[in-house]
Amino acid sequence: MVEVTTPVRWLLRLVAVGYVALLVAWPVSTVVREAFADGVAPVLGLVGDPHVAHALLLTAQVAVQAVLINLVFGVTISILLVRYEFPGKRLLSALVDLPMAVSPVVVGLALLLVYNGRTGWFGPTLEQWGIQVIFSGPGMVMATCFVALPLVIREVVPVLTEIGDEQEQAARSLGANGRQTFWRITLPSIKWAVVYGVVLSLARSLGEFGAVKIVSGNVVDRTQTATLLVETQYQGFQQSSAYAVSFVLAFVSVLCIVVVSILRPKENH
Secondary structure, three states: EEEOOOOHHHHHHHHHHHHHHHHHHHHHHHHHHHHOOOHHHHHHHHHHHHHHHHHHHHHHHHHHHHHHHHHHHHHHHHHHHOOOOOOOOOHHHHHHHHHHOOOHHHHHHHHHHHHHHHHHOOHHHHOOOOOOOOOOHHHHHHHHHHHHHHHHHHHHHHHHHHHHHHHHHHHHOOOHHHHHHHHHHHHHHHHHHHHHHHHHHHHHHHHHHHHHHHHHHHOOOOOOHHHHHHHHHHHHOOHHHHHHHHHHHHHHHHHHHHHHHHHHHHHHO
């Protein structure tokens, strides 16, 4: 192992901190500064604006639904990838990472082509059953689920791999069925990975823009989420309101991550 001298170590730290500060801290602090440039009135005034209130409520609803769906399927896929061998396992693992490589706009366009009510593959049939996907809630939830799915899986898979399956095998040998083994052995072992994955998924879902913009239609008081509202306000020269909404979204996301980081046991860091 190459020994790093103290001056070099401090230089590396300085470069790393400076990079993060320029890339993350500075832009975020600028949003916060602009949000409170005219005092706390613009931020507090969000509560009384019906358009903003609806956008924030819709964002929360879509994000929570997407997180719950990703929680169920994320844990299931993680167990499948770690505990079982089957044809196509590597392909499934690669597909899980696809949302990280594909632009959300492409995802939204793909959903539009498949579920469009007029020309989509499944859209006309679903609309005959009274189910509208595009330009409504289901399409927005699907788009959000897609972009946030890897965050749960990539938190849970390493932990499942590390703990192994010895305890699970011991539980089965003592007569525990699959459900009992999962709730009493597997889930307690991965609970903090699940929690952290859920928090990251929530933060990603709250800030989703590209895919949701394509499938929602951005209709005010119907399908306009908070991120879409920020764009509309900024382009409409309502910068103070745009910064205020941006601050609320960033604050909630950062708060979730900070709370989980504080509560998470030190040995799991």
